[in-house]
Amino acid sequence: MNRREFSKRIALLGAGLPAGLAVGQPAERKESPDGWYEEPAKKLPTRKFDVVVAGGGTAGVVTAIAAARQGAKTMLIERKGYPGGTVVEGGTALHSYFNLWKAFPGVAKQQVVRGIPQEIVDRLAKVGGTSGHAEMVSGYDYDSVCTAIDTELYKLVTFEMLVESGVYVAVNTLLAGAIMEGSRIKGVIAESRAGREAILARSFVDCTAYGDLAAFAGAQYTEPNDYAVVNSMGVGGVNVERFYDYLQSRGAVTQLARGWRSGKEGQIVRVQTNSKGLPEEFREAAGKIMLAMVTTTVHDDYFMFIKMGFKMTVSPTDRDAVSHAELELRKRQAKAIELFRKYVPGCEKAFIARTSPSLNIRRARVIGCDYDITRSDVLDGKHFDDDIMTYGFHDSAPRLQIKNGGTYGIPYPALRVARIENLLAAGMLITSNHDAHMSTRNTVCCMGQGQGAGTAAALCAARNCGTRELPYPALRDALLKAGVYLKA
Numbered sequence: 001m002n003r004r005e006f007s008k009r010i011a012l013l014g015a016g017l018p019a020g021l022a023v024g025q026p027a028e029r030k031e032s033p034d035g036w037y038e039e040p041a042k043k044l045p046t047r048k049f050d051v052v053v054a055g056g057g058t059a060g061v062v063t064a065i066a067a068a069r070q071g072a073k074t075m076l077i078e079r080k081g082y083p084g085g086t087v088v089e090g091g092t093a094l095h096s097y098f099n100l101w102k103a104f105p106g107v108a109k110q111q112v113v114r115g116i117p118q119e120i121v122d123r124l125a126k127v128g129g130t131s132g133h134a135e136m137v138s139g140y141d142y143d144s145v146c147t148a149i150d151t152e153l154y155k156l157v158t159f160e161m162l163v164e165s166g167v168y169v170a171v172n173t174l175l176a177g178a179i180m181e182g183s184r185i186k187g188v189i190a191e192s193r194a195g196r197e198a199i200l201a202r203s204f205v206d207c208t209a210y211g212d213l214a215a216f217a218g219a220q221y222t223e224p225n226d227y228a229v230v231n232s233m234g235v236g237g238v239n240v241e242r243f244y245d246y247l248q249s250r251g252a253v254t255q256l257a258r259g260w261r262s263g264k265e266g267q268i269v270r271v272q273t274n275s276k277g278l279p280e281e282f283r284e285a286a287g288k289i290m291l292a293m294v295t296t297t298v299h300d301d302y303f304m305f306i307k308m309g310f311k312m313t314v315s316p317t318d319r320d321a322v323s324h325a326e327l328e329l330r331k332r333q334a335k336a337i338e339l340f341r342k343y344v345p346g347c348e349k350a351f352i353a354r355t356s357p358s359l360n361i362r363r364a365r366v367i368g369c370d371y372d373i374t375r376s377d378v379l380d381g382k383h384f385d386d387d388i389m390t391y392g393f394h395d396s397a398p399r400l401q402i403k404n405g406g407t408y409g410i411p412y413p414a415l416r417v418a419r420i421e422n423l424l425a426a427g428m429l430i431t432s433n434h435d436a437h438m439s440t441r442n443t444v445c446c447m448g449q450g451q452g453a454g455t456a457a458a459l460c461a462a463r464n465c466g467t468r469e470l471p472y473p474a475l476r477d478a479l480l481k482a483g484v485y486l487k488a
């Protein structure tokens with residue numbers, strides 16, 4: 001939808017609201033299978049906050065904590081019953097708090113993401129919920145460490161941190177629209193079993209991964225549909241040592257890390273194999289269901305995530321195509337378990353211990369921001385005068401790495417949603433270039449962006465200014481005081 005169409009649509013939808021306001025709604029439908037129903041305008045109860053964070057996932061948790069710690073009255077709106085998002089549903093390990101020092105002899109080890117993202121790991125460590133930053137024993141041209149997590153404890157620990165920080169946490173609540181006043185968001189519409197509400201605030205951050213708030217607000221976006229959709233499952237009843245010994249005997253272990261597992265240090269927490277590792281029959285069948293295996297764990301007898309993929313022909317914002325994919329992915333999970341039991345030593349008693357409530361995607365909408373991080377910014381290790389974080393991991397390593405085991409910076413304009421006065425974005429939804437996105441979308445980068453975005457949103461709210469009026473030195477100062485590492 002172009003800008004003119006959008007404006008026309010919000011003008012129509014604005015009927016019933018105070019003059020000058022309009023409500024952004026989900027994607028416009030041009031056709032209706034069985035006619036149309038005209039929804040009457042309603043009077044909604046309101047709540048007022050300084051900062052509203054849409055989406056309590058990987059980036060959103062950190063965003064909300066950061067905003068609240070700056071003293072902003074902050075609301076977090078999350079559609080599921082828990083915080084965490086894709087970090088507790090999709091991946092294998094948190095990539096990465098460090099630069100790729102092990103792949104570059106002579107390069108110093110540097111922890112480049114600190115602050116709230118590190119606090120989460122510290123809290124998890126206290127309850128046995130992480131492998132710690134386990135150094136890779138082999139395969140360190142991909143990442144130098146493996147930080148595996150207990151996904152259920154992650155939900156609990158981050159929920160507690162949000163509440164302790166004073167965030168008003170609204171889980172089981174859907175962000176369903178934006179109330180616009182020109183190019184400024186005045187509020188959002190939230191829906192829950194308690195009904196519809198209008199939530200008014202000064203600053204907003206879109207951490208929905210799909211860019212729902214930005215799209216409602218009329219921001220520009222694209223939908224590249226350049227990844228398969230995935231539902232990852234946790235597999236129980238596996239003997240990690242027998243699995244590893246089998247792969248090792250075939251000379252097929254390509255990545256190995258040892259760290260904390262079930263209360264003991266020095267245990268296997270990550271194993272990856274090359275194509276020789278598993279029997280031909282397994283590999284052939286696994287290919288058909290797009291089964292990807294990098295096994296990580298923090299518990300005996302458990303693999304954290306085994307991923308099944310499915311390539312959709314349309315973007316994952318299409319509800320009906322997604323319904324089809326959800327079923328297909330669940331069939332693929334059942335098939336995968338069958339294969340593990342039959343062909344993989346140590347997995348004879350494997351079973352599906354957990355699945356994601358809905359499929360995951362590496363990106364859906366890409367939101368237009370004031371600056372779009374480029375491939376060369378990432379690979380050449382570029383830092384900017386207005387960095388909000390430092391990052392040093394690339395998911396396509398060793399094929400694509402950040403030069404010399406170095407780092408690059410995420411500049412503040414990369415989080416500012418173009419054309420909207422008071423909206424920031426953090427997470428997988430920024431960065432249009434595929435190769436650059438293969439770095440910026442990773443969990444620890446999303447978390448770092450969250451700390452930058454939450455801090456900036458709070459400062460903007462306190463000054464009652466738009467995101468572009470915030471002086472960078474004030475943001476930098478607040479981030480450094482909160483323990484964020486900035487190279488530039």
Ligand SMILES: Cc1cc2nc3c(=O)[nH]c(=O)nc-3n(C[C@H](O)[C@H](O)[C@H](O)COP(=O)(O)OP(=O)(O)OC[C@H]3O[C@@H](n4cnc5c(N)ncnc54)[C@H](O)[C@@H]3O)c2cc1C
Binds near residue numbers: 085093
């Ligand atoms: C299969 C897969 C494997 C991956 N593997 C790894 C890995 O091993 N390591 C790594 O570092 N990265 C990995 N990634 C990438 C990484 O996990 C994601 O890019 C990152 O977690 C995205 O964070 P986010 O905050 O942008 O989105 P999310 O964490 O998905 O958060 C978005 C949140 O917004 C909520 N939400 C969405 N819409 C609404 C709405 N309208 N109203 C209310 N709430 C809403 C969602 O419920 C969710 O909680 C993987 C990704 C996938 C898909």
